[in-house]
Amino acid sequence: MDTISSLKLVSAQNIANILDYSSLIAAIEKSLANFSHRTDSGVNQPVRSVVIVPNSDGFLGCMPVYSREDDVLATKIVSFFPRNKDVPTHHAVVLVLCAQTGVPRALLDGDVITARRTAATSVVATKHLVNGEPKILAILGSGVQARSHYIALSEVFHFKQICIWNHRPEGAHKLADEIGNNCVACSKVSEAVEDADVIVTVTSAKDPILKAAWVKPGVHINAVGACRPDWSELEPELVNSAVVYVDSREGALKESGDIILAKAEIYAEIGEVINGTCEAKREQITIFKSLGMAIEDAVAAKLVLDKLTVND
Numbered sequence: 001m002d003t004i005s006s007l008k009l010v011s012a013q014n015i016a017n018i019l020d021y022s023s024l025i026a027a028i029e030k031s032l033a034n035f036s037h038r039t040d041s042g043v044n045q046p047v048r049s050v051v052i053v054p055n056s057d058g059f060l061g062c063m064p065v066y067s068r069e070d071d072v073l074a075t076k077i078v079s080f081f082p083r084n085k086d087v088p089t090h091h092a093v094v095l096v097l098c099a100q101t102g103v104p105r106a107l108l109d110g111d112v113i114t115a116r117r118t119a120a121t122s123v124v125a126t127k128h129l130v131n132g133e134p135k136i137l138a139i140l141g142s143g144v145q146a147r148s149h150y151i152a153l154s155e156v157f158h159f160k161q162i163c164i165w166n167h168r169p170e171g172a173h174k175l176a177d178e179i180g181n182n183c184v185a186c187s188k189v190s191e192a193v194e195d196a197d198v199i200v201t202v203t204s205a206k207d208p209i210l211k212a213a214w215v216k217p218g219v220h221i222n223a224v225g226a227c228r229p230d231w232s233e234l235e236p237e238l239v240n241s242a243v244v245y246v247d248s249r250e251g252a253l254k255e256s257g258d259i260i261l262a263k264a265e266i267y268a269e270i271g272e273v274i275n276g277t278c279e280a281k282r283e284q285i286t287i288f289k290s291l292g293m294a295i296e297d298a299v300a301a302k303l304v305l306d307k308l309t310v311n312d
């Protein structure tokens with residue numbers, strides 16, 4: 001048998017056409033809850049292993065997972081080269097194997113999956129942690145994740161205003177123009193976040209860009225960037241003034257500079273809130289520290305493959 005010739009290849013365009021946020025958000029919510037059941041979960045997911053590429057500031061991450069409930073065995077391979085200028089900074093593929101035999105079944109482009117499943121995960125965290133009905137959204141960053149977060153959050157919440165800040169102002173202006181008339185580009189982070197009910201940090205910053213003094217009491221923050229133990233987007237005072245939720249405790253303690261450098265206490269995994277075993281402390285400042293998990297990629301890939309099979 002030739003493994004390569006029997007692999008189903010699924011392009012980014014194909015995935016973009018069929019991976020809708022409504023199904024994805026529901027699938028991600030279930031998978032986060034299932035993951036946090038731990039011993040009973042049937043999810044086998046080691047913390048991502050990361051290879052550092054010297055002299056390029058680049059990383060290669062390998063993200064395998066098995067989930068009994070989803071009957072899926074998969075691995076994502078993702079590269080992150082933040083200095084890239086003419087090509088995107090992140091590239092990924094997701095390999096799905098038969099969970100009974102280990103035979104490779106499909107290779108999916110991972111870029112759209114990464115953009116959408118990360119945003120869908122932030123939507124789930126926001127649904128559970130936001131204080132009341134959010135009206136103002138601030139996005140710090142104007143790249144791929146900024147766009148997917150705007151689209152995914154807007155599917156569920158009705159924002160009256162969206163404020164964008166980017167360290168290169170032209171990026172913020174471009175995204176604000178794309179979004180349209182309820183969106184403004186801000187020249188300072190403080191200006192973008194001062195009235196925000198929800199803040200998303202989606203930058204490649206290595207040092208804090210968001211400070212405690214600038215945010216409203218009760219704000220919910222999805223902290224999505226800073227995936228290295230010595231990088232952070234959030235000032236330690238902010239992290240320590242908030243109730244901190246993560247996707248995976250093990251992942252956060254190994255990879256998140258926002259948590260490690262602040263010596264922050266992790267209150268709960270977001271899956272524990274969904275499961276009802278930990279409280280959603282909505283009245284306080286809440287931070288969801290997202291690092292990204294293989295189970296999110298696997299359930300997204302499965303959604304795509306199931307839809308393709310139905311349409312075959």
Ligand SMILES: NC(=O)C1=CN([C@@H]2O[C@H](COP(=O)(O)OP(=O)(O)OC[C@H]3O[C@@H](n4cnc5c(N)ncnc54)[C@H](O)[C@@H]3O)[C@@H](O)[C@H]2O)C=CC1
Pocket residue numbers: 080088089090114118141142143144145146166167168171202203204205206209224225226227290291292293
């Ligand atoms: N938690 C998760 O599951 C995932 C997290 N990420 C992370 O989210 C972040 C954004 O990813 P993408 O939008 O795909 O990247 P991107 O390259 O498309 O956008 C990066 C943004 O950060 C800005 N930026 C670059 N250097 C900066 C600096 N020193 N200070 C402030 N801003 C800076 C850029 O201008 C751009 O707006 C990255 O840190 C990435 O690693 C990405 C995928 C999944």
Ligand SMILES: O=C(O)C1=NCCCC1
Pocket residue numbers: 061078079080090114227291292293
């Ligand atoms: O989960 C992912 O995918 C990523 N997380 C951190 C940055 C690289 C991609």
